[in-house]
Amino acid sequence: MTRHPTDHPQFYLTAPAPCPYLDGKQERKVFTHLIGQHAPSLNDVLTHGGFRRSQNIAYRPACEDCRACISVRVRVDDFEWTKSLKRQWKLGKDVVGARLPPAPSAEQYDLFRSYLTERHEDGGMTEMSVLDYAMMVEDTHVETMVLEYRKSGPDSFITGVGEGPLLGVALTDQLADGLSMVYSFYDPEVTGVGLGTYMILDHIQRARRMGLPYVYLGYWVEGSPKMAYKARFQPQEHLGPDGWTLSPGQ
Known part of the structure; x- marks a missing residue:
């Protein structure tokens, strides 16, 4: 071995x-x-x-x-709620994210496949089997969580768990100074709520409640349409030759 x-x-x-x-x-x-x-x-x-x-x-x-690949992290305490982001957050007021252990499920995998087919059909993850997905979630030696997003139910304010079909999933690591969003996906057919944006906003709120100063969003690539959405979440820091510094324009 x-x-x-x-x-x-x-x-x-x-x-x-x-x-x-x-x-x-x-x-x-x-x-x-x-x-x-x-x-x-x-x-x-x-x-x-x-x-x-x-x-x-x-x-x-x-x-x-x-x-071109630049690591970015959002500064939680200084986060700027633009009118657009406030509107997105309000649209998701009936969505609840439940923190669970890093364990895969058939429901998660079905949603994962639907998301890839609709949004990333030419991506490198399209060939992932159910076993591949299970390994992505549970093969970890670090502090990891799965956040499952569903519509809120009558008892959600007590249990913190939603009801009904699975709307979105985020695989997230908890670090000493923040939350790192490893991978997230959502139901591409849900309208009226920008689930991708909402899940990032939810992580920012969670980090604030946990006293963590950052949410790590991975890499931003200037000129890549796939990465453009990350620039919405300001202020953010970029990792460069001199360490983490505020992004240009901040």
């Missing part, structure tokens, strides 16, 4: 592959394993350094001629 050191992680470099965000570009990633008792603290350190988690792997771009 292969064993990986946990006190002194080893880093590896992937071979070049087509970039999923910018046409004509090649991407490479540096990665390491997140396993064992030190995985939570290592995940904290690496997230601060611009890494993202996927199952028990932490990775970040290591492209030779491109630095």
Whole structure:
């Protein structure tokens, strides 16, 4: 059985592959394993350094001629509620997010497949089987949660759990200084509520209640339509050569 050191992680470099965000570009990633008792603290350190988690792997771009992928995090205490975001939050007033352990379900997978088919049919995750999805959720050595979003019921204000069909799911890591949204998806046929926006706003509110200063949104790529939505959540910090600094214009 292969064993990986946990006190002194080893880093590896992937071979070049087509970039999923910018046409004509090649991407490479540096990665390491997140396993064992030190995985939570290592995940904290690496997230601060611009890494993202996927199952028990932490990775970040290591492209030779491109630095377009920028790690972003929202400053919770200073978050600016624009008129548009206030409207989105109000539209979701009947949606409840329940915090659950990182365990997959058939209902989650069905929603995951519907989301990919409608929004990312040409993406790299479209071939994921139910077993692949289960591994994405439960193969973790860090503090991870699943947030399931449903319509509120008569007892939701007591139980914190909604009722009815599953509307959205967020796989989220809890760090020492924030919440890191690993992956989220939602019912593409639901109208009247911007579920993707609502789930980010819900994470910002949760982080505030938990006394956590940041919500990590992963990478923002200027010029990529897939990433444009992240710029709505201000103020945010970008990770650059001088560390985390306020994004331009703030």
